Every structure is written in C-alpha cells, then in structure tokens.
Amino acid sequence: MNFNIAIAGNPNCGKTTIFNALTGARQRVGNWPGVTVEKKSGQYNYSDIRFDVIDLPGTYSLAAFSAEETVVRHYLEQDEAQVVVNIIDASNLERNLFLTTQLIELGKPLVIVLNMMDMAHEKGLQIDADTLATLLGAPVVPVVGRTGEGMDLLKEKILRVSTEISMKSRFIDISYPRDIEIEIEKLTHLIKRDDESHKQSRWTSIKLLESDKQTRDEVRIHPDGADILKQAKNSIERIELIFKDTGRAIISHARYGFIQGALRECVVESLVDSVDYSRKIDRLITNRWLGLPIFGLFMWLMFKLTYDLGSIPMDWIDAGLISLMNFISALMPESMFASLLVDGVIGGVGAIAVFLPNIFILFFIIAVLEDSGYMARVAFIMDRVMHNIGLHGKAFIPMIMGFGCNVPAIMGTRILESRRDRILTVLINPFMSCSARLPVYVLVAGAFFPDNAATVIFSMYVLGIVAAIASGKLFSRTILKGMSKPFVLELPPYQRPTLRSLILHTWERGYLFIQKMGTVILVGSVIIWVLGYFPRDVQVERDYQKERMELVEDYDYQMINLGTKFNKSVQKDRQEYHSEMIAYESSSSYQELHHQFQQLQDDLQNKEALELYRLRQQEIGDITEQKWIGRVGKIFEPIVRPLGFTWRESVALITGFVAKEIVVSTYGVLFGVGEDIDEGSQGVISGLRSSGMTPLVALSFLVFTLLYTPCLATVAAIKRETGTWAYTIFSIAYSLGLAYLLAFGVTYFGGMFNWLS
Template sequence: MSSIALVGNPNTGKTSLFNTLTSSYEYVGNWAGVTVEKKIGSLKNGAGKLIDLPGIYSLHPLSRDEGVAAQYLIEETPEALINIVDASQLERNLLLTLQLLEYGKPTILGLNMTDVAKARGIQVNPEALQAKLGVPVLPLIARTGKGSSQVLSAVAEPANIPAANFHLDYGGIVEGTLASMISQLQQLPGLPNLRWVALQFMEQNPVVLELLKKRIDISGLMLLCDDCQTRLQKQKLALTLPQWIRSVRMDYIRVVCAAAIDATMQKPHNLTERLDSILTHRFLGLPLFILFMYAMFKTTFDWAGGPLSDVVDGFIGGPLSDWTNSLLQAIGASEFTHALIVDGIIGGVGGVVVFVPQIFILFLMISFLEDSGYMARVCLLMDSTMERMGLNGKAFIPFIIGFGCNVPAIMAARSIEQPKERMLTTLLLPLMSCSARLPVYLLFAAVFFPARQATAVLAMYVMGVVFALILCKLFSRYLFKNESSLFIIELPPYRMPQLKTLGRSTWEKGKGFLRKAGTIILAGSVLIWLMSYAGPAGVNVDMDHSFLAKFGGFIAPLLEPLGFGTWQAGSTLVPGFLAKEVVVSTMNIIYHAPDAAGLEGQIASVFTPLSSISFMAFILLYIPCLATVGVIKKETASWKWTFFSMGYSLVLAYAVSLVIYQGGRLLGWS
C-alpha cells in the first residue's frame, strides 16, 4: 500500500484536510503546534495511507515535533507528497516547498486558505505558480472541504503524479561541492535523492547529520563543506554556507511570488489587525482575557451548565433509579445484586455523570476560543509574564489543553523548541485543573458557595496556574540553570468557527470523560462499593467497620491538620490516583447518596467552608493520575523526573492545604 505524506507550515490546514481525505478525526485548532506526532489514516478511495506530519517551517528542525517530520522524510521515504501552503502567506510558506521539491518525490501543492487571501485582497494565480514550480497546484479551502475532492482524485494513483523535477542553481562553487558530495554518497544504499541529502548536510540539518554519522565517516563531507565555505568567503560574501543556500532560495521565491501573486488590491488593515489592536493591546489585552474567562466559567456553571446538570441529576436519582429498582424486584435479584447495581454502579457512576453537561459546555467554549484564533493571542499576551518565570508564551498552549486532560497537554509540549522549557512544562502541567477534577470543584462549590460557584471554580483554575508559574521560577533557577529561551508562535487569522468543527472538537475532548465513566469510574465504583460492603467481620457490615473504613483510617490522622481527617475523606484520595473522577463516585457510595442533593447534604454536615477549600486545593495539587504519570515517563524517558513530579506535587498539596486550613483558623474563619 502506497504512503503519501501531508507536509506544510504550522496552521496551514493540514489536519483539516487529513480529516476530510481519510474520514477520520484528529485534533484541529486555529494555532500552531496542534499536530505533535505523525498521524496515519487510510484514504477514502483506498489509494493508500495518508501521513499527517507535524507542521514545520523548514526541514531543519527546531523542536521534537518538527524532528518527527524530518526523520520521516529521511528514513521512510513516502511515494508522494502533498504540500499544503497558505495562499495568504505564500512567500513564507514556499521556503519549505522548495526544500520538498528538491526531495524529488511526486508532489502536489495544495493552495489552501484561498478564501482568507481573497478577503485580504490577495489574488494567487495557480497556473503561474504551477509553471514556476513544475508540480500540480490545486486551490482548496480545507476547513470547508472545498477542493478536497480534487486532491483525493489526484492521489488516487500516486504513480501518475509527476515527479518533482526541480533544480535550483546555487552557483558554481556550491554546485561543484554538491557534485563531489554526491559521488561520495553514492556508496550508501537506501538514501532518498542524493542531491537533497547533500544540500541538507550543507545546511547542517541535525537529522541528516545523525543519520550519516551512523553509516559513514563524515569527515570527508565536512572537509568539502569547509572548503566551499572558504571559497565563498574569498568572494567577499559575508554569509555562511547555510545562509548562502537560504538566500538563493529566497531570491527564487521572490521571483515566483512576483509572477503568481497580485497584491494590488490588498487591504491595508484587515479584520485580524483591527481586532488585534484591541485584544492584544499592551494594557487592555490581559484584562479582556480575564473577563472572557470569567464569562466562560459563569456560562458553564451558572447560566447554562447548572440547570442542565439538575435535569440529569433528576433523571438519575428519579426515573432511572426507580426503573432499575422495579426491574430488579421483578426478576427476583438478590439483595447483594440489588445493592451492587443501585448503590455501587448507579450511585457511583451517576454521581459523576451528573456533571457531564457542564464539562461539555466548558469544552465547547474552549474549542470556540481555540478555533477562532484567540488562544494564540493569549500565548503572546502571556509571554512576558511567563518569560519572567522561566518559560515563554508557547508553553501556555499545553496549559490550556491541560484544562481538558493533562495527558494530551504533556504530549503537546513537544512543540516547544528548548529542552529546558519542554521539561519544565511537562513537570508543571499536572497542576492544571483537568476535567477529572471538575466534578469535585462543582460538588463543593454547590454546597458551600452556591451564589458564587463560577468564582469558586475559576479560583481553583487560577490557583493551579499561579503555583505552576511560581514553581517554574524556582525550578528554572535551581534545576535548569543557564539555558537559553526562544519564542516563535504563529498568529493565525481570526475566523468564525464552524458548527461542525466545534461539535467534533467538543466531542473529541469530552468523549474521554464518558469513556472513563464506562471503564475506570465503573470499575473503581464497583471496587469501592465491595470494600464498603465487606469487612473483617464478613459481608453486609456497617460502613464504619468495612475494609474501606479500615483503609481510610490509616491515612486519616495525616489529614487531620488539613481539616478533613476522616476515614471517608482518606478513602477518596488513594483511588483518586487512578482517576480523579473516582473521588466523587467514592463519596456517593460512602454516603449512600440517592442523588446530588443528598450528597450535598452529607458533605455539608462533614466539611466546613474552610475545610472544603483545603480539600479542593489538595485535589488540585496532589499526585497526578496514573495515565498522566505514564505519559510523563514516556515523554521524559526518566524515572527520576517521573518520581520527582509525583513527589513535589504531593508535598505541595499538603503544604498548601495546611496553610489554607491552619491559616484560616488563625484568622477566625470556619
């Protein structure tokens, strides 16, 4: 089966086209760095596999995700390429295009975002572009699917796509050196286009250098490059060899753009620039972002999410429980089976499912901000603050993704160029309030802060970000000294998100929560119920004499200074390591709550407003869930850093909860 690689700059619409051509769905966002590893799907017409590579500006990788693309082209050599370019930013995109054409494989140029270019008064002539580059040029609008059928038809037979026969003259000195290098490389089987490999070697592409080092002695090639550099300098050219190669390409790109682009009608100030003058304003930008976030939380938890959750709770605690009881009685189910299903499964899983409407509304609003292009601006706004703490604004992208789930957020940190900042971001991401913690916040906010639920929940999110920044400052000063920083981010155009895209994005974010409800939370609820049902004295024992009570009693004394030193509270924390959602399902089982109102009444009798804040802070900060720990190990390739992330978060959680509770008591709070 043939393989076709989808390549392009970040945020040019590659993943949108991938979803259309393969009938699959991968995460799409209107910002750079969405794809952090190659995605593989089968083309609709069965012509072969389509590989969506991470966005890159050139074949010289700056970050780990860009390295994935360069590595693939070196080691796996696809049968054909689809190069997606942004018609509104054509000059910048063509630098990668020329490098891909020199790769020599059959290539199709997808001229995407023609609607954006037209809105800006930019006209691109596909025929002129095709004449200059020598490959088929197909206009398209990937986000709506327009033109994608032509692309699919073109790749139906990859063998019929004309091979890129592109040859750029780099001048006599460089061309002579290239010929000598190619003669040395001919001894190596399995390499792609030898001229392309030689050019990438001249540009000091680290992926190419590493590959050749493993196979031959590259000292001869290095001598040829040094000699070429010396001869260039003798001609009084104040450029290094890589700079000379880039300058020749840029000269040709300007020739191509002059022939293919008509910018005479280009508008001096488009909508994006007018909005940016307000939303990225030096003084207004951050206050507006905070206002947007507050409105988002208010809508999620008060205006829309709360009433919907009440409807779900009424159904679970009313008709669903009644129907289940009637059915179990009708079939003569045993007392054990009856209790397991009603108290264990419905009580445990139902206590978490109640919060699904609010979680999905939150994901919908985050998806809207992402696809509109606003989130990329937030990274720019946060750059100065985060730089003072040891990171740059690009790390804010994984932080935002972490509000959904910490696992994909840690994987998204691959798009950060510097190893130091990538490691810092990975270690700090578990402090972001993922959707798994949200049911805990909602439960306690509804009990103790009913008039200010949105504010209470927002405070938890802000607390996580604040502690992440503080620890970032400490870690960067004492653990990662003297490492440089680089901030490069794509600012995409603003656009109105499509309902279909919003729906799919929201579903992709939220379905993981539902999947957990049917697997981890279900299994955890059954296990917790069994531990509460049995004890040293046998089965169907009083809850206070169950295995669960014994288990929670071991750690209860340690939690006493934090304000929640009961075996019930202790019993929720350890299973919470598997998945934070299990905390609420465990409480539902322990307190035999028939519905959310019943659980809230039990919580109000055990906790106080002060101890509830302490408990929420502990849930926010303590050990990451098992899945997050696993991905930290995978991304850092180090048990040392994995155990460090678990250890510091547990110590931080205990210290913060201790200060909140004991400090509040000293101030006379309750």
C-alpha cells in the same frame, strides 16, 4: 490497490480543512509513537483506488527542532508515503514556500495545493499557477478549502502523480550560490558511491552543510561515513570563511532567494484597495486598552457557557442515572452484583458522565477560538504574564480552564507547541482549584466557619493560584530549565470557522475523554466499592440492635405515660368544670389540652427519630471502620495524625483520589447519612462538628484537599499528555508532598498560637 498520501504544510495554512475535505468523517486520531503529537489519519476512494491520508503536524521547516518537525521529517524520509501533498496559504506565499523548497529537495512526488485562493484574490494577488508549477517542478492546484472549490481537481492530480511515472520525474534543484554548489558537488560525489540517487545524495549533502544532527548520525554508520563527515567539516569551514555566516543561514537565505525569484515570475500584485480585515479586527481585539477587557469578557463567557449551558443536560444525565439506578434496584434482588452495578459502576462512572456536557461545550468553544485565530491573540495578550512563570502566553488558557475541570484543561495543553511548556503547564494545572473541590469547601467551611465561609473558600482559590505560580517558577528553574524555545508566534488572519471542522475537533477531543477517563474511573470506582463492601460479616463491639430496642422501648414507655397523663388531665378537667356539659369534646379547654398533648407527642416522636438516626450513624461509622476502607484509613492514620486528621479524614482523602467530590459522599457514608447527600447536609455537618475536629484542623483539611492530586481522571490525563509515568508519578508525589507540608504548617503554627482551636 492503495496509495499513502501525506499532507504537509505550515501551521495555519488550512491543512486540516483540506484533510477533512478529502477524507470526510472517516478519520482516526492517535499519537505518533513516543511523542505527544497528534497523528491524524483517514482515507478516501477515487476512481476505485483507496488513498490513505496522514495529516502531518504543521511545521515551518524540516529542521527537526521541535517534536512536530522531527515527526514530519522522520515520516517523510521513510518510504511509507508515496505522495506528499503540500498545502500552501496562497495569501502568504513567500513564507509558506520555504517548507516547499525543502520538500522539493527531499525528493518525494509532490502535489502543491494553493489554498485560500479567495483570500489571495482579496489581497490583490494574481498567481499564475502554471508558471509556478513549472518553476517548482510539481503540479500546482488552486483550491478554496473552506468551500471545497477545486477538491475534485486535487484528487485527480493526486491520482495522476501516484500512478503516472512521467509525473514524478520533473524534479528541479533549488540552486545555491556558486561556492555552496561547489561544496554540495564535492559531498554528493562522495555520497554517491553509496549507490544513492542524485536526489537523495543532494538532500544529504545539503543537510550536512546545514550541520543537521540527524543526518550526521545517519551518515556516520555508512561505510564512507568518516570521509564524508570530514569533507562536510571542511566544506562548512570554507563556507563560513567565504560568507561570514553559518552554512545553515546561507542555505536558508538562498532558499528565500529562490522563492523570491519564483514569485517575481508568477505573482502579480495589483494595487487594489485591499482591506486587511484581520488587522482591522486586531485594532480592537489586541488594542492597548481594550485588549485585556475584551479577553476577560471572552474568558468569562467561556466559563459561563461551559458551566451554565452545561448544567442543563447535566441535570438530564443525573436524572437519567438515578432512574436507571432505581430501575436496576427494582429489577434485581439485593445482591452483591446489584450493589456493584448500582453503587460501584453506575455511581462511579455516572459521577464523571455528568461532566460530559461541560467538557464537550468547553472543547467546542476552544475549537472556535482556535479555528478563528483568536487563540494566537490570547498568547499575544497574555504572554507577558505567563512569561513570568517561564511559560508561553497560550498556556494561560489551560490554566483558566483548570478552574472548571483539570481534565480538559490538561488535555487543552495540546495547544502549546513546545513539549517543555506542555509538561510545565500540566504539572502546575492541578493546583487550579477545579469545580469538584467546591462541594468539599462548602461542606467543611459551612460546618466550621459559618460566618466566614465565603472568605475561606475564596482564599482556597487564591492559595491554589499562588501554589501554581510558585511551582511554575520552581520547575522552570530546576527540572524544566533551559528547554524553553524562543517565542516566535504567527498571528494568522482571522477566519470564520466551519461548523464541520468545529464538530470534528470537538468530537476528537471529547471522544478521547470518554474513552480514557471512562476506563480509569470505572476501575477506580469498583476498587472503592470493593473496599467499602467487604468484608461482609463485620463484628461491632456495641450491640446496636439491643440499644435500638431499648431506645424504642424507652420511648414507647414515655409515650404511654404521656397518654395516661393526658387522660387524667381530661378527666380532672371534665369533673371540675364541665360535668354538666354534654358536648365536652367541643369545649375550648378540651381543645387546648388536646393540642398540647399532640405537640408533646410530636416532640417525643421527633426526638426518638433523631436518636435512632444518631445511633444508626454511629453504627455505620463503626461498621465502616471495620470494612477494608476503614482499615486502610486506620493504616494511614498515623501518617496524617500530625496534621490533626483522624482515620475518617484519611479515608475521605483516599477516596478523594478517585474524584474530589467523593470526599463529601465518603463523609456521608462515614456519618451514616448515606451517599445521597449534598454539601448542605445537616447530618454530615453535625457529624463533623461532633467528631472532635477543630476549626484549625478543618482549615488544614481544606488546604490538603485543595493541593493533593485532584482525581484519577486527572492522573490519567497527566499520563496521557506527558507520555511518561515519570512525570505522572512526580506530579502525584509533588502535590501530595506540598499538600502535606502546607497542611502541617497550618495545624502546627496554628496550634502554636492557639488559633481557631
């Protein structure tokens, strides 16, 4: 036997804390079908009965304004949930009860939970729960979610409301002004013919008077729909005539009237000398002068912790992966499967796995900011700035996070309430230059602008911000116009987050990252590996084997010559000056000759190694050109030629789709340095310089790298958060287009004025 329980309540009422306290760690996070609203479900057992719990998104009302409200409304109007548990912040009763009035009218068996009783006491509020229960017609359970106080009683009440018929039938009606009641009566009279219960028909009538679109659509398909809608239209006209306001406003006001009446009877506000701690903290944190510097400090700390603290386990993972690769290479003979496993799977997925610590730390910090209530203050402080791009203040957080990695940043857009804001933030986020692009900047700027590398790199970051702002303005005036919601933001009291909920939050989001990104990156890495591995037998025009042998022969000959020359010099020296000396070998003149000889020998050997290495570079380059990856590069070469790019850049950029860092390792492969290089690698730098790339083209290449789609993981995140392929494909196309346009601009106008050629 089991019951379905839905938890409903305002945002910031401690809903999730109660949900966690009820279900423990046994919970799943998914999305509601069709919308990117998180759906959390879990379960618990109480007296041998299983309770399946759904944590509905926090809403202030059931008006079906936002995606969240629609989800809640839709779910509650279905028959799935047998009991609704309404969580109320006891320290903020009046506004929290607004949703309750609607839940009462909705007619589901209800348990009301007065959460945060401790804070209510601190505020000097004495709440008579029994009287409140009588007035609302539903059991009221006072609890303190954070300490778990009252949870057993809550489980008991949920059980009783679920199982005992008598508990369900105590519903009351919220009473409205007489003139409204008359219209409700007229409507219910009509609707009731459809064989609906009193509760349901009253709910429908009230929603009709509120001009609720969803209800109108539902009524329309009823047999008497036309009559009912006609009556509703007349009723609304009458109400507007009498009250000089819309039905909806009057009904909302009446609900507040009912709440105020109820509160007068069951709440005693003692004039204790209560201190509003939150307000005191805010005197400092959102202070006119200190607010911004403090926010800056927090952001800096967030960055610092994410990347510095994250780099420690990052090194461990890196070391672990390398030893794993070596272990497998040693264990298995060289084969296609071994290469796939080591270079393709471990190399590719490992490239993402090393970011896991950063991502988990970042999510943990975000959970702290959210749970403590600081996130709302961020929105408050930064709204003026973000409003310029048509965004909500909170959107600043994902933008800043983008400098680290776009993937968690895009996933972080979930903190935004409106879908339009989320999509806009997701679309401009990739322009924030993530840390994976830095190795490319360092390599290319180091090779072509050794004296101004820092300036070039910094200007890339600035260009990214400019592109984000300009695109934001463009989108908010074109494709995402007019969907903006008014900025009405609650600033909830500060709270000490519980470790349990922080860990849960971090894990939920981090796990999604592992799951989704792992699969995409895996597939992408294997594809790149296949492109670079096949076809196996590649014909190269130049006979490298012969050249290599000639080279070695040549050096061997030179070496012998050098030896002969040395012997001759020694003989001459001995005859001329030291014929009488027995221990010639210890004389200073021999020592000097010998030293000279050794130096020449070393020089020769180094020269040979270098020439062999260059030859090998050229060979690998030639082979890669013949591999599928090179052929793909050749195919796209005509497209990127106007930018001054060759097939090498085209290959590097294509592989960069998987992840931007791969641009560097691709160059490593193309110049035969091997994948195991870092951005300071001399081989690649000399290769790039000798490939005929001009500094201007290098700059254009950097611009392109900055602006085009960051990586496959980002694409997956965009798809996940926007929920549609349309926006995902738009994002890819837009960023590619912008990258091409600006890179072309650099090459073309730079070429016109002969800059950096």
